[in-house]
Amino acid sequence: MGPLSAKRARMRLEPEIEALFLSEPLLARHPRARWLVTPLGGITNRSYRLQAPGADLVLRWPGESASRYLDRSAEGRNAAAVAALGLAPPVLALDPARGWFIAAYLAEARPLGPADLADSSLVADMLGHLGRLHRADIVFPQQQSLFGAIDLYLALAPTPLMTELRQALEPIRLTLARHPGRRVPCHIDPNPANFLRRADGRLFLIDWEFAAMEEPLWDLAAVTLESPLPAAEQRDLLTPFIGPALWPRFELYRLALMLVAASWCEMELVSGNAAPELAALRDARVASLRRGLADPALPAWLAAA
Template structure:
């Protein structure tokens, strides 16, 4: 969500004057909102989403603007919309996420409060220790809610995306057989130690964290949330933001209350699994949605290569043995 200067708040397309297919989709999404029938509404795009079409709404008679999310083509292959909505409701009740104004179960279209003074985090923000601390605070709060309707561990996600890749005839990189051997070792070790199940957000894209000067961070976008291995929540964050060993250990201590060889190993192994999950996701998504001007297949292969590179660390065997 991006804050607009005051002079731009009345800009945007006036409802009823749609010209493009994207604008017509917005107006169709607004039709079921009975409370806004007959009201003047202006809408304009909010850029930055990877899968969805996002829009800011200014509604006559409402004190706050709103944020409209229209699911992108192909995204239903990965997302349980009912579960995502349930997770968002729970997070909103905790006060760590914006309030929900409307949800269409049949389409997955969602309208939430637009946090006017907030902006989405950037990759640069993620290098600041206070930002990581705020994310951990949000994760610990979200991990404490009642179990979600959907249980999908990181192992389940990997199997799901691999099956999707096979069904689509997706070409996996030449090093996949070697990576798969290491994956089986990590999987067996994690299952032998037992899954530490908790509700997890599972998606630390910088844009999913909203910040404002002097205000607490807010968490958004629960499309990938599920009951999952708790360590994965932290592992995917430290992996995505390229934290070094020292920074990762600091985050482990803050997340768990202590940093031990066992917790470090668990996070490192889950970071390896995170790269496999998102690598497979990307190469599958590349075949499901050709509308985005982004090379998802290249990104996915890079993620899988990074996963394999972690197994070259001389500590890899100790991590597998310690989880």
């Protein structure tokens, strides 16, 4: 065992997590000292890679701050339902009451990054993967809505900037409420890092904490928020999923999602979350939203949606 592996093996987690190595059969088959523990990234939750002879796993453990606005008991069940469809890594153990689950770690897969959104064929694969989720015969226990999310985050952190932007989006809220679309199972947070890609090109989605029933426009619009592809190329990629009649509604969804992200970041920052990317993401989304609100096409979208 090398120095790094020895350090990981010695890493002690909080007592409740350490107890799993004795109580959970999947982990108890190896002595605790045989498990290598590697912390993985996460803004609002704790994830650990657990390695032992013949085992390579991910433990998802609920973070404290997100319990204010998420039902942590739902994530493991959501992930298991989607894994059964082949769209997510297999879930091997879960405890909904305590909010944790264990999934297979896909060592041969890599998370996507912002640079991947410049690859039109890969973006098409991402959209197709989401389309399969949207057509799936499953029902998530939660329902989501754009302004329900925004208003929840504002209630937890009613800063002047977010309050001002929320007021500016009221015409969008009223327009979208006139003709609600059909709700389908949605990921809700399909940012590139939540897509894993194997060498053979197969995609998997992870992080199902926000998953809910919503209009598919939420997921489709979210994928495009960071894409550097020209607008015309993005539209071509989305045409199989969005007909011309839905395009104005899609554009309004994009604008509202910018405030969903910005108000979520603001709430996390106000609550003391020190993740370094939060302020940068908030500022980027606010800047994009202001540009969108100044778009001369906005009145036409409001009239046609």
